[in-house]
Amino acid sequence: MRKISLIGGGQAGLLLGFALLDKGYAVTVYTDRTAEQALNSRIPSTAFLFDSALATERALGLNFWEDVVPFGExxxxxxxxxxxxxxxxxxxRLGDLQGQALDQRTKFSRWLQEFPRRGGKLVIQAVSVADLEKIAAESDLTMVAAGKGQINAFFARDDERSEHLSPPRNLAALLLTGPKMLGDRPWKRVPFRPLRFNFVAGVGEFFSLPFYTHTKGECRSFLFEAIPGGPMDRFQDAKDGKELLEIARQVIAEFAPDDLHHLDGAELTDDDAWLKGAFTPTVRKPVGRLPSGGLVMAIGDTAVLNDPIAGQGSNNAARMVxxxxxxxxxxxxxxFDAAWMEDSFExxxxxxxxxxxxxxxxLLKPPGAPVMEVLGAASQHPPVGDAFMRCFDDPRNYWPWIADLDEARRFVAERTVPCAA
Ligand SMILES: Cc1cc2nc3c(=O)[nH]c(=O)nc-3n(C[C@H](O)[C@H](O)[C@H](O)COP(=O)(O)OP(=O)(O)OC[C@H]3O[C@@H](n4cnc5c(N)ncnc54)[C@H](O)[C@@H]3O)c2cc1C
Incomplete structure (x- = not known):
């Protein structure tokens, strides 16, 4: 039986681990936190998964929360x-591509318990580069799915593919519960349960998603993406979630006052339901060569780390798996030699x-002419709006029109054909 070792018990490492167990491989996951520690940590993310990523989890019987997590429609x-x-x-509307957002604390802690039950080996260890030598020597294939972990520095940055030299946004996120944000139709002017996006020119963006956490059940996530140094960039000195919530109220009052009443009576789902910080999106070379000559491969965020503005990191991990x-x-x-790793990534x-x-x-820049063409039409024609949003499930579907005005016009025309008499 071929032996595969995965470093990191998050979206990429665990999902790949389960998928490989299912195919009969001997899989070891090394991760730096126990299930209990993962459950009782601060929120690491507010990830929303679209249908095809959910389908990958469903196929492996990992969708333990399918019936309780509210769908974002x-x-x-x-x-x-x-x-x-x-x-x-x-x-x-996302239609049949609708998705769900589940607290990663809830999800990963349960998955960490499930993994040994299905025959996987789980090792709780913060893996260093020196540890990788031993692990790689004992394995047919070793992959690193350490998220934003420091061990990523072992993989060289791909300068051509990495557009950013510093964080494009300063981030703050909260999980909130309250009387005016839950249920099927929380936004009265929206005829479905929405992922609520605000793009504020020159200021940044904020998003609120239907969400589920073990601490409170149904709730909503709020993610603020502040342009560094801009007028929304005021979360970073907050000392705890309560201070973050106060700043969130001020920001919404200033930049989206019509949304403010949704926060009436709102409170954090728990004391750990917040995060703040910043990171530099980075694409890395997939192959890491150890001093002994052993090879390890980067996957998930370790390989391709993007800003969360498009909600793609976990979805990308599922596609990569x-x-x-x-x-x-x-x-x-x-x-599983260097050529195989390179080719698998390429x-x-x-x-x-x-x-x-x-x-x-x-999405981190002002929209270009093709996107404005489609958004303008989408504001008038629901089928164009639906088609635009459905591409989030697989961003490849934004091409070719996202970069070509003629194609954008064609995309619109195909969805606005008047009915024949
Ligand atoms: C605020 C925010 C909002 C987001 N929203 C979305 C969204 O809406 N949709 C979406 O698809 N994605 C979203 N993402 C991104 C998504 O959370 C990540 O892309 C995804 O979790 C990446 O999976 P991963 O397995 O690569 O890393 P992770 O899920 O971060 O897992 C990495 C694991 O490795 C462990 N680890 C790290 N270093 C070591 C080490 N040396 N040894 C052992 N273990 C180690 C960590 O503890 C962790 O458990 C968001 C991210 C943020 C920050």
Whole structure:
């Protein structure tokens, strides 16, 4: 039985671990936190998964929360001026691609318990580069899925593919519960349960998603993406979640006052339901060569770390897992050498990750002419809005029109054909 070692018990490491167990591999996951520690930590993320990522988890029987997590049925987006005034509103339904957002504390702690039950070996250890030598020597294949962990520095930055030299946004996130944000129709003017997006020119963005956490059940996440040094960049001195919530109220009052009443009576779901910080999105070279000559491969955020503005990191991890499982199986008993690692990553980059990365980076800038063409039409024609939002499930579907005005016009025309008499 081929032996595969995975470093990191998060979205990429655990999902790949379960998928490989399912195919009969001997899998060890090394991670730095026990299930209990993962459960009782601060929130690491506010990740929303679209349908195809959820389908990957469902196929492996990992969807333990399917019936309790509220579905996000579509997006309602306001594009605002720096004074908060709405310039354009776009709405779209996800239809059969609707998704769910589940607290990663809830999810990973349960998955960490499940992994040994299914025959996986779980080692609680903060793995160093020196430890990688031993692990790689004992394994047929070793992959690093350490998220934003320091061990990532072992993999060289890919300068050509990494657009950012510093964090494009300063981030703050909260999980909130309250009488005016839950249920099927929390936003009265939106006829479905929305992912609520606000884009404020020159200021940043904020998003609120239907969410689920073990501490309170149904709730909503709020993620603020402040342009560094801009007028929304005021979360970083907050000492705890309560201070963050106060700042969140001020920011919403200033830049999206029509949304403020949703926070009436709102409170944190628990004392750990907040995060703040910043990171530099980075694409890394996938192959790490150890001093002894042993090889390890970067996956998940370790390989492709994007800003959360497009909500793609966990979705990208799920897509990468699907790709890697088929590559690993196709390798049979062949060596997982540097050429195999390079090719496995390059094919994934070309078919998927380059689009995810380009789409994410595009959202961090003012929209170009093709996107404005589609958004303008989407504000008038629901089928265009629906089609736009459904591409979030797989950002590759934004091409070719996202970068080509003629294609954008064609995309609109195909969805606004008047009914024949
Ligand atoms: C605020 C925010 C909002 C987000 N929203 C979304 C969203 O809406 N949709 C979406 O798809 N994605 C979103 N993301 C991104 C998503 O959370 C990540 O992309 C995803 O979790 C990456 O999975 P991963 O397995 O690569 O890393 P992680 O899930 O971070 O897991 C890494 C694991 O490795 C462990 N580890 C680290 N170093 C070591 C070491 N040396 N030894 C052993 N273990 C180690 C860590 O403790 C952790 O358990 C968001 C991220 C943030 C910060």
């Amino acid at each position: 579509g997006m309602h987006v306001d594009f605002r001026g720096p004074d908060g005034r709405i310039g354009l509103t776009v709405q779209g 699907r790709h890697l499982v088929s590559r690993i199986q196709a390798r049979g008993n062949g060596a 094919t994934f980059w070309a078919e998927s990750a380059m689009y995810t990365t380009a789409f994410t980076n595009a």
